Amino acid sequence: MKLKTKDLLTLEELSSKELSQLLDLSIKFKNDLKKGKHSSLLENKTLAMIFEKPSTRTRVSFETGMFQLGGHALNLSSNDMQLSRGESIEDTAKTLSRYVNVIMARVYDHKIIEKLAKHSSVPVINGLSDSFHPCQILADLMTIKEKKKKLKGLKIAWIGDGNNVCNSLIYGCARSGLSISIATPKGYEPDKKVVKDSKKHTEVELTNDPIKSVKNADVVMTDTFKSIHNQDPKRIKKFLPKFQVNSSLMKHAKKNTIFLHCLPAKRGSEVSSSVIDGPQSVVWDEAENRLHSQKALLASFSI
Ligand code: CP
Ligand code: NVA
Numbered sequence: 001m002k003l004k005t006k007d008l009l010t011l012e013e014l015s016s017k018e019l020s021q022l023l024d025l026s027i028k029f030k031n032d033l034k035k036g037k038h039s040s041l042l043e044n045k046t047l048a049m050i051f052e053k054p055s056t057r058t059r060v061s062f063e064t065g066m067f068q069l070g071g072h073a074l075n076l077s078s079n080d081m082q083l084s085r086g087e088s089i090e091d092t093a094k095t096l097s098r099y100v101n102v103i104m105a106r107v108y109d110h111k112i113i114e115k116l117a118k119h120s121s122v123p124v125i126n127g128l129s130d131s132f133h134p135c136q137i138l139a140d141l142m143t144i145k146e147k148k149k150k151l152k153g154l155k156i157a158w159i160g161d162g163n164n165v166c167n168s169l170i171y172g173c174a175r176s177g178l179s180i181s182i183a184t185p186k187g188y189e190p191d192k193k194v195v196k197d198s199k200k201h202t203e204v205e206l207t208n209d210p211i212k213s214v215k216n217a218d219v220v221m222t223d224t225f226k227s228i229h230n231q232d233p234k235r236i237k238k239f240l241p242k243f244q245v246n247s248s249l250m251k252h253a254k255k256n257t258i259f260l261h262c263l264p265a266k267r268g269s270e271v272s273s274s275v276i277d278g279p280q281s282v283v284w285d286e287a288e289n290r291l292h293s294q295k296a297l298l299a300s301f302s303i
Contacts, residue, residue, distance in 0.1 A: 162190030
C-alpha cells in the first residue's frame with residue numbers, strides 16, 4: 001500500500017483504510033523482526049531528522065527503523081544547521097529534498113512543519129510539534145489493537161492536558177471507530193477544530209470530570225502537564241490533584257483497562273507510580289511500537 005498523502009503532519013491526512021493497513025503492516029514488521037526476518041525495502045534511501053527540541057524515543061526509533069529497512073538516517077540538530085544562522089525553512093526544505101528521500105522534523109511551532117512540507121518535494125513527517133504528534137498515535141493504536149484485538153467500539157479516556165498528543169489521538173479515534181472522553185481542567189481542552197471535525201465520525205466527549213471519563217473506558221491515557229514547549233511551573237497547579245491518573249481513579253475503570261503514556265513521564269505528577277509501573281500499564285510495549293509503526297509508515301510513502 002502507498003499512502004495518498006505526501007506528508008504526515010497531524011494524522012488527519014490518513015483515511016480509515018490507510019490507517020488500518022498501516023497498523024497491520026506495523027504488526028507484521030514486529031512479528032518479522034521477532035523471527036529474524038529483515039527487509040531491505042529502503043535500501044539506498046535516506047531520512048533527514050531535524051530536531052529543534054530533545055527526543056529519546058522518536059530519534060532512536062526512526063534511526064533504528066531506517067537501518068532495519070536497509071536505509072540510513074541523518075540526525076540533524078537545528079542548532080548545527082544553517083537554520084540557526086538564519087537560513088530560511090524554504091531554502092532548507094528545497095536543499096534537503098535534493099539529497100534525502102524523507103524528512104522528519106520535531107519543531108516548536110506547527111507552522112514551521114507546514115512550511116517545511118510546503119517547500120519540500122519529498123515526504124515530511126511531523127515528529128512532534130506544539131499542536132500534533134501523529135507518529136505517537138500510530139504506535140498507540142497499534143498497542144491498543146495488540147492488547148484488545150480490535151479498535152472499533154472501544155472507549156479511550158484521556159485525562160489531563162488536551163495537548164498535541166491528544167489532538168492527534170482524537171483524529172486517530174475518528175479514523176478507527178473508537179470513542180474518546182477527554183477530561184481536562186477548564187481552558188486546557190484540545191483544539192476546537194479537531195474536536196468539531198472528529199465529532200462527525202465518532203463520539204468525542206469533553207468534560208472536567210476524570211471519573212466520568214474513565215467509567216467504562218477500555219484504555220486510559222495521559223501525558224505530561226509540562227510539555228517541551230511549555231515549561232511554565234504554574235500549569236501543574238491547574239491539574240493536581242484532580243487530574244492525576246492514580247489507583248483510585250483507575251478503580252472507576254474496568255478491571256482489564258490498559259494504561260498508556262507516550263513518555264517521558266513524571267511519576268507523582270500526571271501519573272502515580274502504582275499505575276505506570278503497575279499491571280495495567282503497557283507503556284514499554286507502546287514505546288517499542290514506535291519502532292514498528294514508523295517502519296510501516298516509512299515503507300508506505302512513495303519514495
Ligand atoms: N514519546 C516521544 O515522542 O518521546 P521522545 O520525546 O523521547 O521522542
Ligand atoms: N506532550 C509532550 C509529548 C512529549 C513526547 C510534549 O509536547 O512535550
